[in-house]
Amino acid sequence: MKRAMILSIAVLASGCMSYTLVAGDPDVTPDRAHHVTLHSIAWGAAGDRFDATTQEYCAGSGAATVRVQDNFGYTVLNVLTLGFWQPMDVYFTCAVPSGPIGDPLGGS
Numbered sequence: 001m002k003r004a005m006i007l008s009i010a011v012l013a014s015g016c017m018s019y020t021l022v023a024g025d026p027d028v029t030p031d032r033a034h035h036v037t038l039h040s041i042a043w044g045a046a047g048d049r050f051d052a053t054t055q056e057y058c059a060g061s062g063a064a065t066v067r068v069q070d071n072f073g074y075t076v077l078n079v080l081t082l083g084f085w086q087p088m089d090v091y092f093t094c095a096v097p098s099g100p101i102g103d104p105l106g107g108s
Contacts, residue, residue, distance in 0.1 A: 024064030024095040032064075032094040040086040050090065058094035067091040 034057050038048035054063050069089045078086045 018067060018069040020065065020067040022065050024062070032058075032096075033091070034094070035089065035091050038088055038090050040088070041084065043083055053090070054092065054094070057092075059097070061095045061097040063092045064095040065093045 036048075036053055036057075038050060038053070041047040050066075067090070069091065071089070074087045074089075
C-alpha cells in the first residue's frame with residue numbers, strides 16, 4: 001500500500017513542462033517547423049548543441065519560435081541517471097530569411 005502511494009505521488013508530481021520563446025514572426029509556414037530530440041550529457045558539459053541544429057535546418061536564418069518540452073519518461077531517465085543524461089524535445093520554426101537591405105526601387 002505504501003509503495004503504491006509513493007508511486008502515485010511521484011507520477012502526479014512529475015508532470016510535463018514546456019517553455020516557449022517567440023523571437024520572430026510566429027506565423028511562419030508549417031514547412032519551416034521542425035522537431036528534434038536533444039540530449040544533455042554529464043550535467044550539461046556535453047551533448048547536442050541547438051545552434052548547430054538551427055544552422056542545419058534553417059540555413060542561417062535562425063529560429064523564429066522555440067519550444068522546449070519535457071515529459072514523464074525523460075524525467076525518469078534524468079532521475080535514474082542522477083542527472084547525467086537529460087533528453088528534451090525541441091520544437092522550432094525557422095525565421096523567414098531576409099534579403100540584403102537596399103533601395104527597394106533599384107536605384108543607386
